[in-house]
Each structure stands twice: as C-alpha cells, then as structure tokens.
Amino acid sequence: MTVFAYLYTHPLLESAPPDDLWGAEVVRVYRDFGGDESQSGQSRPQLQQLLQDCAGGTVAEVRVRRWAELGNSPDAIAPIVTQLQEQGIQLTSLAEGPFPEGDVVAVVAATAAIAQQQRRDSLRLGHARNRVKAQPPPGRAPYGYRRGKDRYTLDRAAAPVVKDFFEQFLLFGSLRGAVRYLAKTYGKRISASTGQRWLSHPVYRGDLLYQDGRVVRDTHTPILGRDEAAQVDRLLRRNRRLPPRTASAQRSLAGLVQCQECGSTLRVAPVSRPRRDQTYLYLRPSACPRAKPCGAIPYDA
CATH class of the missing domain: 3.90.1750.20 (Putative Large Serine Recombinase; Chain B, Domain 2)
Known part of the structure; x- marks a missing residue:
C-alpha cells in the first residue's frame, strides 16, 4: 500500500522542510505554496491532485505536518478529512498523531486545535507582510x-x-x-x-x-x-x-560600599529628630564581626 505526504508552506513564513522529514516509506510529497490569502480550493492544486490520486484505492496513509495545513479554516478541512476517511485512508499528523475517528470529543478538540493554529499562522503572516513593507506589526500601538x-x-x-x-x-x-x-x-x-x-x-x-x-x-x-x-x-x-x-534603590550607595576596617557591607540607616523635624542618613555596617562595632558614617558626606 502507498503512503503519500502533503505539505503547505508560505514563502514569507518559512522555507520548505527537508525531504527526509516524512520517512522512507513515503513515495510522493505533494507541495503547495501560499500566495493570495483569499484562497479557494483551486489555489491548492497539489492538494486537489492528492485527493484524485487517493481515489484509486491503493493509498493506505496520507501524512501532514499539522492538520491546519489542509485548508484555511476548519470548515474547509472537514470535507477533506471525511473524504479520506471514507476511502479507508489513515490521515496522520507528524505533530498531532492520527486524526481521531468516531470520538466526538477528540474530533472537537482537534478542530479547536486547527482553529488556534490557523489564528497563530494568520498573525505571523500579518507580521511578515508588514515587515516586508516596513509597516507596524498588527495590534495596538505602544504607549506613546x-x-x-x-x-x-x-x-x-x-x-x-x-x-x-x-x-x-x-x-x-x-x-x-x-x-x-x-x-x-x-x-x-x-x-x-x-x-x-x-x-x-x-x-x-x-x-x-x-x-x-x-x-x-x-x-x-x-x-x-x-x-x-x-x-x-x-x-x-x-x-x-x-x-x-x-x-533600583533610592539611595545610590545602598549595598555598593564596604567598611574599610571590617569589610562588612554598609547599609543606609535613617535617624529622625522629631523636635527638629529632620532626618539624618548614616551608613552602618550590616554585619560587623568586631566586639566594638565600627562606627556609622554620615551618608551625605
């Protein structure tokens, strides 16, 4: 039985992956390239050729990198998946494994993953197009x-x-x-x-x-x-x-200077004088090892 692979790439987003990506049993890789994003089914000629070649009854499996590469929306992908499954062809994603059959919950989850991937690809494509034109990327303008x-x-x-x-x-x-x-x-x-x-x-x-x-x-x-x-x-x-x-300290010397005598890091210590309504700043050793601790140094000085 024959194994085919399908690949869809956009030249603004990536280059085609190497041929050995699919495995030695793949006999042919069908490739479509993105261009005009108002795409209809006719803009993917290799995908249409793949579906025609699968009608012969000799194909056992079709491999893709991601489900999202089979179309521009979940609605466009659904009839392709149905057609291949009705012919008894296993549809396998290299990233997501075999497409679920019969399990409604799994099918819904796969559809949601396809929609999410296509939103990401659409955003990346918007960035790529704007980069080519040196225009701002999609989204809100930065503050300012x-x-x-x-x-x-x-x-x-x-x-x-x-x-x-x-x-x-x-x-x-x-x-x-x-x-x-x-x-x-x-x-x-x-x-x-x-x-x-x-x-x-x-x-x-x-x-x-x-x-x-x-x-x-x-x-x-x-x-x-x-x-x-x-x-x-x-x-x-x-x-x-x-x-x-x-x-980011308010006092620029915090943690930067050391006591010359004991080597301890100096910390900023405020001393308030309520009667005079004044606050004085001193540098004091944070861990002086001496029995008589080293004295404080006036911060301003």
Whole structure:
C-alpha cells in the first residue's frame, strides 16, 4: 500500500522542510505554496491532485505536518478529512498523531486545535507582510504612539510621559526610581517590568520589532535618540551586575560600599529628630564581626 505526504508552506513564513522529514516509506510529497490569502480550493492544486490520486484505492496513509495545513479554516478541512476517511485512508499528523475517528470529543478538540493554529499562522503572516513593507506589526500601538496610515506617529499626550521616564532613568540610573517618578508626576502607574521593556524596546528608538525577532530600523519618529539609547544600554548592563534592589534603590550607595576596617557591607540607616523635624542618613555596617562595632558614617558626606 502507498503512503503519500502533503505539505503547505508560505514563502514569507518559512522555507520548505527537508525531504527526509516524512520517512522512507513515503513515495510522493505533494507541495503547495501560499500566495493570495483569499484562497479557494483551486489555489491548492497539489492538494486537489492528492485527493484524485487517493481515489484509486491503493493509498493506505496520507501524512501532514499539522492538520491546519489542509485548508484555511476548519470548515474547509472537514470535507477533506471525511473524504479520506471514507476511502479507508489513515490521515496522520507528524505533530498531532492520527486524526481521531468516531470520538466526538477528540474530533472537537482537534478542530479547536486547527482553529488556534490557523489564528497563530494568520498573525505571523500579518507580521511578515508588514515587515516586508516596513509597516507596524498588527495590534495596538505602544504607549506613546498612535497608529497612522502606514507608520507609528507620536501621541502628543503620552509621548512626553515616556520621554520624561527615559530622562529620569538617564539622570539617576534607577529603574524603580523612574517608575515612582511617573506615578508621582503624571499619575501613570506602570510595573518595573513594563519600565524595563520600555527601556529596551526598539519601537522607542524609531525601529520596528516583529514577532519573528527581526528589527527594521528608522521607520518612525523616535522618542529616545540613538546616543541616549546607547547610554540606556550601558546603564542596563551595569545594573545587571548589581543585586536587583541595589540597582533600583533610592539611595545610590545602598549595598555598593564596604567598611574599610571590617569589610562588612554598609547599609543606609535613617535617624529622625522629631523636635527638629529632620532626618539624618548614616551608613552602618550590616554585619560587623568586631566586639566594638565600627562606627556609622554620615551618608551625605
């Protein structure tokens, strides 16, 4: 009995896999290539040829990489699966195994998986098409931008907030400090992870980042200039070598200096004087081994 394989690829998303993917028993691989996405059945000539060749009664199995490659929707795939099963042909996916027969729950689950895979492929294709045209990827514009006709444009209300965030980080090198500044000054509350993403995201440097990781440079007006971006990258690299709390501490010397006498790390210790309504800062050893602990050092000095 004969074993066939069917392969569908889109040139914007991937290249054809090697022939040895299917196994030595496969005698022929039918290949269709994506193009116009308003596809009808006639746009997959090799799939139609496969179905005609299966009508001879000598085919035992048809292999595919994923069920989603048999059509553009679950409704388009269903009659193909039914036709092959009525002819007694086993339909096998390399990723998902044999297509279920008779088990309604399994068939529903397979249909849902097909729909999910096709949504992912549609999104990837949208990213790929926009990358070719140097247009923004699908989805909402990042904070600070609006989606224009074919590129991002600055949001006059939000862009100054992002710009001020970058300036605060460049001044003090503290991510959490810049996050606190936004909340206090603009009432814009973001998490530290969001702030980290803003600092490293290519979109704020005038570049576009697509789902496959490719970056297209100089596609729109940047909020962060190239020189400033280089400084941000240096600060981020420096902060990675420090403990997380130290890199974003309000006091820049926290955890960075040691006592010259005992070698203990110095911590910041505030001392309040209620009558004078003043607070003084000192650096004290966190774990001094001496019987008489080393004295505190005035932080400001």
